[in-house]
Amino acid sequence: MKVSLDTLRALGRGDKAGDRVVPPTGFTARLTVFVAAAMAFLAVFALALSLAAGRLATSWGEELARASTVRISAPSGQVATQTEAALRLLQQTPGVASARALSEAEQQALLEPWFGPDLPVTELPVPQLIEVTETPEGYDAAGLRLRLQAEVPGAVLDDHARWRKPLVAAAARLKLLGWLSGLLIAAAVGAMVTLAANAALAANAQVIAVLRLVGATDAYIARAFVRRFTLRALSGAAVGTVLGVAAVALLPSGGETAGFLTGLSFRGWHWALPVLVPVLSAAVAFASTAVAARRVLGGLS
Amino acid sequence: MKVSLDTLRALGRGDKAGDRVVPPTGFTARLTVFVAAAMAFLAVFALALSLAAGRLATSWGEELARASTVRISAPSGQVATQTEAALRLLQQTPGVASARALSEAEQQALLEPWFGPDLPVTELPVPQLIEVTETPEGYDAAGLRLRLQAEVPGAVLDDHARWRKPLVAAAARLKLLGWLSGLLIAAAVGAMVTLAANAALAANAQVIAVLRLVGATDAYIARAFVRRFTLRALSGAAVGTVLGVAAVALLPSGGETAGFLTGLSFRGWHWALPVLVPVLSAAVAFASTAVAARRVLGGLS
Amino acid sequence: MIELDNVAYSYGGGELLSELSLQLAPGSFHFLTGPSGTGKTTLLKLCYGALRPTAGQARLFGTDVREMDRDAVAMSRRRIGVVHQDCQFLDHLSLAENVALPLTVAGEPISPQDQNLRELLGWVGLTSRANALPPELSGGERQRAALARAVISSPEVVLADEPTGNVDWEMSQRLLRLLVELNRMGVTVLIATHDLQLIRAAKSQVQARVLRIVNRKLQSAGVDL
Amino acid sequence: MIELDNVAYSYGGGELLSELSLQLAPGSFHFLTGPSGTGKTTLLKLCYGALRPTAGQARLFGTDVREMDRDAVAMSRRRIGVVHQDCQFLDHLSLAENVALPLTVAGEPISPQDQNLRELLGWVGLTSRANALPPELSGGERQRAALARAVISSPEVVLADEPTGNVDWEMSQRLLRLLVELNRMGVTVLIATHDLQLIRAAKSQVQARVLRIVNRKLQSAGVDL
């Protein structure tokens, strides 16, 4: 017990002495903290953006999967048979995953905005709608149209939702862009912390030279700087991350319909992801300061 | 001619000599350029975000302005008279800016997604729709409903679009947030350029002291640093802005329907706005370096 | 040229110098001596306006330093050549450019091939090192460069703080001769030094007054040398 | 302790030192002299491993410097106390902390109240300035602090580069006496200096060898002093 306490105390003492030899905070120090905080703040936003773009791409992709409709307009008596014929035909078509006639309730829900909730769908010559789900490969729309024309005269294939395909591609690109900007910000954090560390080391060239001349080992000198910069980057990034998460949490949420931006938030366990930001910042600071310190030290005998 | 040429040449020579006394680029210099570029890049994005949020708020607001509908379902013969009665009543209602019956073509356009382009609207018992535009104050929905019930039995007031009201508030908040983040980034640019300038001046403390000792005036010393930092911030921010604008221009555009994010672009003359970013960065660098230089110089006799 | 009138100076603690008076007449030659830490450098700083007296009056070229703004101080430094005890340079400029720096900042840049500059560098024995950077110089070379920089702009006064502490006897004689020559041309010279041998050597070449800081005041010290 | 064997050194241009040999035996006392710019500082740097000879062999405590890694060089510096010509300090630490720095970096920090430290500061006349920051010191005070820093860790060798260039005669005698005392306790001492008077004064106190750099080589110079 005594021994370990002593060791700890010695470590504490040693650290304090080691910290003393590096001058206290100057502009480069504040710069490092500020850079880390600002970039962490932005990194949290980029993270939220990437995740939101990912969610958007997924949901648009799902919509595309059940994108086409077959509309059957026929005299009342024939609707049922034509629907059945169309369903049969669709089930045999390669590229169609499934086909399903919408129920009355579903059709009514679709039409409610226009006709009010009291619309007697059955009494109207409302066409029967069939929801067609495609396989990932998709079907040959022109061929299907020809066959429908031949076998189910009242059927019209409406793959109007196909226009969403470029959108899904766009969402995928957005997702990529989000991750890319996240990577860019990470690279920027790295570059800026490296530059700040280098600037601080350059400003402390005399300190390093003096320490080296009085017999300090490279490890001792590097440790003094590395510890300080890692802590600065960690604390700065932690503050920035907390602020960033708070800002994301406070972003007005307009519900699902409110479009993309108000979906710029974390969902579920994704709230834990920003914790990575300060950890990674500290790791970058650690590595870049170590490299920079070794480089400066290498120039001294 | 000779004189002005000589003056120019002297100026050029003087500048060159003045530039020489500040050490060439070191880490703090690269830091300044990098900071300016990174922050300009982000500023362009924040600008695009603010403008897009502004457009969104405006368009949602417009939608809200003609948000309610009156739906008249009546036996075919009575539709026309009831529509007229409803229009009369609406025009007398305080809070209603205008009311207009939709034409057949308009109704058909609205219904097309569900019934196909061949729907014979006139033959269907499709209700007549009246578009009601509110004044900014809005009308008393409950009172209007009661009066419609009494005077136009087939009319149903549908202010379903009112749910968009919180959305418009959200969009306004977003717009604010966009400008706020723009301001934040501007403040961050300012702070980081100031810090970088201070770090560089701290690293060049000896240069400044030597210059002062050999008889350089404050203006001469400050000018040498201010010119250099302004140019660095300007060039860094210019590169960052160009990259940012290019990135915004390359953002996949999914058309109007594609939701908010793909609308993250500039429209029309807004493309000229990013030019402000490097100009403002240079101005900030100019001011902050001048202040920092004066502060450092003030500490020397 | 430079007059200190009942001047006192304190760095915050007790007074380092007090009731001290000094007149540097045009063309005069002074030595300043005294044990380490008695305030020689401080006194020189008062003479070129780097410090302002805490009491009394310091006049540079007839103007009270308290009435001079920062630009006036800068301008007066162009008329005073100073060799600092810790000679600092711009480490990114060559020795020749550093020596020419007072001219550069005064807006009269000269080329490294300028005849005056070459001669001056030759006199202080730095011709072969003209293109070296300051960190590549030896201690004595730095001191000689500082002296060259102090006299390049033909100042009216030269204040030299320990200009020979790091050079050998022969070179210190050479530097002394340079200052004596300048003095013959009318330049006022004040040298702070510990080197009593140097003072003795100077006495044979020039009419020099030796001042000593004792008990925070200036004393003439001619007798005991 | 330190042996240079047919060593040559060049900074890139011509050779500054060549075919130079030197043995610092334990307990010996050497002076090194020679005109400014002949390579005294360079020779000292070779002796404490800051420079590696471009030819020949340098051995510190029996190990060839070429076989020493950076940590071994750092460790050897803890056994060699060096007074640098341009004494640099950590400007944010007090004078006392700066003097104690070699112990701090060796992991044996002492308090500013430590008896040894107080005595040493008293010897070099810096007791009253113990809490001052280095930029607040006079030139001579810095030099004395550098000497104190060089000897605080009880080194086996002391290499002093112009340790008395900025102090008065009496103080330089005092510093010399300190080094002579250490030498009597077995410490090897090498002093580079221009001050022939100091060498003469030392000769009466200690058995000192005087070396002179002439034509890029070392010569014994005992006769002409």
Ligand SMILES: Nc1ncnc2c1ncn2[C@@H]1O[C@H](COP(=O)(O)OP(=O)(O)OP(=O)(O)O)[C@@H](O)[C@H]1O
């Ligand atoms: N900036 C400062 N703040 C506080 N004290 C100072 C400052 N500068 C100098 N001193 C103290 O004032 C005293 C005189 O310093 P000064 O440099 O004038 O001495 P000096 O006569 O030039 O000595 P030396 O011969 O050693 O160069 C010294 O004790 C020094 O420590």
Ligand SMILES: Nc1ncnc2c1ncn2[C@@H]1O[C@H](COP(=O)(O)OP(=O)(O)OP(=O)(O)O)[C@@H](O)[C@H]1O
């Ligand atoms: N890093 C360097 N690069 C190039 N040349 C150098 C370097 N350091 C010193 N020199 C040159 O080597 C020569 C010897 O330098 P050194 O410092 O050893 O001289 P010194 O004998 O100590 O002189 P002094 O008495 O003036 O201190 C000088 O001419 C100097 O300019």
Ligand SMILES: [Mg+2]
């Ligand atoms: Mg002094």
Ligand SMILES: [Mg+2]
């Ligand atoms: Mg030397």
